[in-house]
Amino acid sequence: MTAPWTGRILAVMRKEVRHILRDAQTLAIVIAMPVIMMFLYGYALTLDIRDLPTLIEDPAPCSETRAIARAVDATTMFKVVGTVPAFGDLIELFRKYHVKAVIRFPAGFGADLRNGGTAAPIQVLIDGSDQNTATIVRNVAGPLIQDEVLDLMHIDPPKPLTVDPVVLYNQEQKSALFFVPGLMALLLMMISALLTSLTITREKERGTMEQLLVSPLRPWEVIAGKIIPYLALAAIDGVIILVVARISFGVHIHGSVLFLAAASTVYVIVALMLGLIFSTVAKTQQQAMLMALPATLLPVIILSGFIFPLASMPAFFQWLSNIIPATFYLQLVRGIILKGVGPLELWQPCAALCCIGLVFFGITLRLYRVRL
Amino acid sequence: MKTTIETRDLSKRFGPHTAVDRITLSVYQGEIFGFLGANGAGKTTAIRMLCGLLEPTSGSGTVAGFDIIRQTDRIRSRIGYMSQKFSLYSDLRVIDNLRLYGSLYGLGKQALARRIDELSALLSLSPLHGRITGSLPWGWQQRAALACANLHRPEILFLDEPTGSVDPVARQTFWDLIQTLAAGGTTIFVTTHHMDEAENCGRISIMIDGRIAALDTPRALKERTGKPTLHEVFLHLVDPHSESLKERA
């Protein structure tokens, strides 16, 4: 004999599910979104720098400079798009040709080399606009080009020290491995928080919320019945992401799937409650949207360590990231998928996520008693 | 007498479903014409065709002398329309809504101000000008909507269920206002499913399943069917065993 409240919750759930199914457009987007973003991240968005449009500035072209230019073009990093003779205004050069680097040979370079002396240095001028690319190029370009040049000249430079890099956890440096956890954090948050806040606000706008509350249903039953279908939807999305990641990109979950599922469930519930909080404050759907979007997008993308390293941020933002659920969820997912570690190593983010959940729950409860 | 609305075999089909089935009617100037029928009988669809909001599947009609299929532009400035759903801007003040609709109908600043004062006096809206429209009681919102529909002195007023869920006293007041407008020469084409309100009309038509089952003055209908109230007339007509269904065309 099931308790009467399960029956009531089921009734609310059934209605909510019908709503969801009727809005085929939104449903299609919610399901398609993870697939498309997976492919985008997997195939399109890489952090590998290559084919940087490069211009060669050569006042006295000779066989040496041409050979060096060819060698540079042959690297994956640079792609020589043209050669110009001495050009006065360097800035104009970048502006006009939209190149990312200019390699400038000093006048008389070839002659100096043939005479056996050392030439003035080859200058690599880098467009610093894209700070990330420019940093990598600056670190790497000099030695890269120098190695090519010395190779061309059949000179074996002294090499007293070699650094052997060993990349752990992500041997193939596949971008997909890096992005999948972040993507899960983002999509689960967006779906849970956005959808719930809009749905409940819409009911408030139409006045049907009042009817629900006047009925024998208790507020918590209404809330539970409403958010469970979205929990399911978020779960579907999560599974889709992991399946696509596995099939298309060979992303292997090194750790415990059960742990991952548990962590994800807690995260989604936290996100759902966030959506609820928005819906109590917003009076119109427009307001709900304008509240939910920046409050979910920004923290997840910027302040969670998804793309931008937390250690590089000012202290204030590092502190701020500690109250964002996505930060801890990201640590959990990355740890489980990439490193294969378990609850023992990851107890800190676990505890943090649960704490945040409890705080949100408390806020939701208070707001609902006062507002609704 | 001049006819302001005429239709001939006007029909509207949505796929397999016929919402309006070959209705033919004429409405005279200054008449209060009651367009009755149960919910879902096709009343709103018919009105929307007459207002130029919906294209008919077949048949023809003229409103204020202009063709409802090809000359909807000309019709618009001569009619006023109050839809079933409340359609003023609830977040704006009453005066904002009045000014908006008056300007949409091309009233100049001074003419608009005068007209607003006139109608506000008639509908007792003056003290409510500064109030947010959505904050007013429902009956007063409807009055504001009626005023907005009337600013440009339309030849014909289309009112789709104007009294909705308003209480009986307010409903009566509303009908008094309608009658005042009609006395001024405006043709009123009003739909309602409150049969008792229909007594106020000059003539009424009753739509059943998209067809016009009856069209006459209230008294004539009562006499013909031998029923004392229009409500019972209606029930009688809906009864599938009634002969009147086959009589009326």
Next chain:
Amino acid sequence: MNFIRLIIWKEFAHIRADPLMSRLIVLPVLAQLFIVGYALTMEVKHTPLVVVDRSATPQSRSLIASLSSNDLFVYRGTAASEEQARALLDRGAAKLALIIPAHFARDIERLNDGAHVQLLIDGQDANSASVAAGFASAIISQWTFARLGRQLSGQGIDVATLIPVSVTGTVLFNPLLKSSWYMIPALVVILVTIITGLLTGFSIIKEKEQGTFEQLMVTPIKPVHLVLGKIIPFAIIGFLEIVVFLAIATLWFGIPFRGNVLTLFLFASIYMITSLGIGIFTSTVARTMQQVLFMTWFIMIFFILLSGFFLPVENMPHWVQTITLINPVRYFMFVVREIFLKGSGLADLWRQAAAMLMIGVAVFGLSLAMFHRKAQ
């Protein structure tokens, strides 16, 4: 024409009537600006580094000092063994581990194929990993070269004769390599897109949901007037936001604005043709506000990810780059950064302007036509 002015007046009346909305339009923008300005950085700094020094000689300690004294790293000390170091990497307490072999001091005296050190890198965050490793390698190279130079000059050899060619790197336009100089200008693109794309669509669909759309259609006003009247206020707000944004970016964040404000406005106008068109499109295809939101969000995310906002378009595979040719956000993003940091003008950017214009006219025209047809 009067109709359009009337609708514009109405739209502003709506915004005034909802003070929360106005605050919601402004505040998140400011918050985004500050977060992006201060927090959004791909600069890799303060990377925690741990060392396993099996050599424990002055040479190895000198090498360690070159790294530990550098701001880019946070030196976490030495680990007793490689296992310990790996454990630290597992926990995330360190991101780089340098392993110096026991015979380091002896090997490094050899000029050819000398010593080898291992650099263990936490590869989770592929980008930070490669950048941090790049820094470490560069610093180690410099240390090595300086040491070599001293060693050789002690023998009377100028190191320059052994290596006759050198390469220097200079960074232009953003010499301090500040991430904010790259990201903040890009933010204006996001702002404009949200205001003109999302809010416009919302505004139009609201009329339909409320039922006021039908009421308006009964009046002499035409659908075209309604649409134009709705998009103009949001375009105006968009421009205002650009002005506020420029002020904050330049005055507060010190981002250089080396170009011409009018050029920026010109490109913003061209861009808005597309974004407003998208707003019209979503409001035509959707039935509810929720659908408008999700559709716009979907389109926006797609366009923004493929626009070079975070990651350069040039890094993408060629077939993806071809797709981005019809992405207006890509062009606007590029143009804004060029105007800010290089001071480029229309003469340099006419190709982008032409592309944006073509896309805009197509999108807007199509959307308007669809809207008109549906309104009949």
